[in-house]
Amino acid sequence: MPLPAQRAARMLHKRSLNLSGHRTSVALEPEFWHALHLIAQARGLALAALVGQVDAARPPDRPLASALRVEALREWMPALPEMAGADGQDQLG
Template sequence: MVKKRSLLIAGHPTSVTLEEEFWSALKDLAATRGTSVTALVEAIDQGREGNLSSAIRVWVLRQYRGA
């Protein structure tokens, strides 16, 4: 199932739509790093090209692949 969530990124409200599995993985990765999901998304946002939701999916996939 796809879920849309609102986040405050770099001082601006934004919404991100991801599948529940990606939200869960993002939460787990944030917890492992001792940070919040918002802080992690802000970091992903700073280095992204294109759509934020897609950038998050690619980032999560790379983390699980060990890249």
Template structure:
């Protein structure tokens, strides 16, 4: 497995299909974050999509959400 190579996956946001490319390490952490929040991956992606700034792409917003979650966990 090459963690540095982005992998494209399909998500459904607000009733529409879209694809997002993330590195495997981010996909794993993103799925884990959704599980811990007791949300589906699509629901968490939709929440992040609603909260992201217009200048941020969805993949970048997901990476930032994952990073912030990991940073918060490290402070506990």
């Protein structure tokens, strides 16, 4: 039986993107890739351009994959910025 980390790794889809002239890989769940594609399309951007914007805006200590997940959640959950403090910590309890 696979370990939980092995199962999770199989659920992630890795994509290679060119960001600011550098090749990088990002692994996300297919649902997040789908959401990001829809967001990019709605904004009239290529996926790589959207990822580049998120990459440029993220805090240096936040991994790119995490920043992309948060971007997808913010787009689909308008109340998210109100539920999180300025430091990104959950204020719900």
